[in-house]
Amino acid sequence: MQLNQTNIKTQQPPYDLNKLGTMLNEENISWSFRNMKHIMPRQDIKAPAEKFRYQENKQQVYDIHYEVDGKLLSVGHFLQKVFATGFLVIKDDKIVAEQYVNGYTEQSTAHSMSVAKSIVSALVGIAVDEGAINDIHDSVTKYLPELIGSGYDGTTVKNILQMSSGVKFNEDYSDKDAEIHTFLIDIFGEKALPIQHYIEGLTKETNPGVFQYKSVDTQVLAMLIERATGRKLSAYLEEKIWQPLGMEHDAYWNTDLHGTPIAFAFVNATLRDYAKIGRLYLNNGQWNGKKIISEQWIKASIEPDRADLQPGAAREFFGYGYQWWKPLGSDGTEFMARGIYGQHIFVNQRENVIIVKSGVDPTIFSVHDYEAVLAYRAIINQLK
Template structure:
């Protein structure tokens, strides 16, 4: 009997050592998973959004070795009286207003600073749209009506089989995808855990099988659609996203700080929401778009692509927010007014007729409450009017 207990003791010790070994081996993954679970916690969200590289795998987006493109300072604008209250209610962490490319307001709040590289979440979708326009103009992609499987054959047999690039750009793929951030078991949160644990985003997209509608028939905001566009770009060019974006957009913009992408475990960029950069650098991108893709004497993004991608072409419901090719068009907006938008209150609002660009970063845990987006857009409109009045 004593020998039996000794053997059991050795087995027990081996199991304990095995558990410890696995724990050490998976420590980084477990740490990231725990970080994801508390990513939006009230007491952590502000700091987390400035330090996403602590919770996720990342890839630098090279700014190149060129000089920083200056953002001149203009006469300060008198903001609407309700601005301070709005910033408090919406947990705004930074507000930047550009008038003709000149800074007329810049402020940082809730302990953040100009040097913080804030995650823009779905603002990254509009960066990808701009890159797509360049890649298409370069001839790597023949037509928006090509099937996505032509450039991303791994999607054959998935829910994306039969969808065109245009369908996916417009968020009209018809793919079933639950984007409820408050539901632990939603598709968007499953995707987040895959990202944190070093899984494959490509594999996740290829594994989707269900459709709620035929491609092109209805509009539904489906973030994984943007990853499919990234797969198309990568397949068409044979390049990875961080390097391609750096060469085509980031380096020419002359950003002041090193930006970065979140990535999956294979180094594939989290294209649908993983760009992190300073508020001023978001402003440089927005100003370039406002100028029809032109920046510092160079045409970075084709002007006709910007014009086409920022009009309400997707089959959205009448009277609702419009959608183009990964850009939002506010309800009732005139020509040349559109925006990039990310969860928890991230915006790049562009008013081309007034030559005004507004960048907002935030940690607004009530961002999905009814009327919040409308309130934000109304504030942006009021600020743009104030700039014009001054």
């Protein structure tokens, strides 16, 4: 299927790829995460003329306490500890708390990291609802025949949604030889390899069906969306979510050097607009009475098939659905999008609350996410 390129333009320089190597340094990271357009190429995602804006009902939440490991800590202390750059709490469509530090403001775009994966999942759901993707139990090679013979041969769309593709891809950031590093070097280094070509060269490590977190799986979902719909990923996001939800600000998606959005991360948007994605899921795919995503897809996305566990600290605290996380103890109405360095969209449907946080947490692997859930639950309990 020929992709519709209408109105899609990938930014040409000035941007400085040399900043990629130092963007995560302590002295640079806060600036980097709100200025990715100055580091990498991008595709813009335009906000509509008619905006949806939250009302305000500001309350004191920073003195609310929660308990972790036998210690009583405050929300304000937590936000400092995790180097939060932005924090937003919305209840009943009213902003009850909003805070920005380190140069961030209400208008600043914040780098999504893996929160982008949950956005890609939403776009897959829309494509399924519209019939562009026939069945998530289909082999992905039905739509992407160029992956026949690759590690994705014999893998279903659902396997990929659940990060159980079986493809060999090590995402251990502490391992300098891990594929996550060679991937970035290959696409932004001298090779300037198109992302699709890198994926075609991946091999199989295990049979599909075993959970192992691999960002490259989300990139395949993006390839699937583009092939099935005939639309570029950023254009599809603009048409299906950014415009209908009345986003307040333009966003952008950073790309490789060939204009392909890096789907597993690199969305850049304001916290209030991330909160609208939370609101869409809070209302089971409805937006002010209009269906954007089917409730069936939302429910399937946030409910893991089994007790998939995140490796690392507090590993038994989260299950994984279709690129969304479910905290332990959730009754099915509480779930979140998560990105390393502390990016969150947290949704509690029962209490009608959305919490969004951006950050530059130096622990990198979101080891504080367990504590974040405890802090967020304390806030929600106080707001009842």
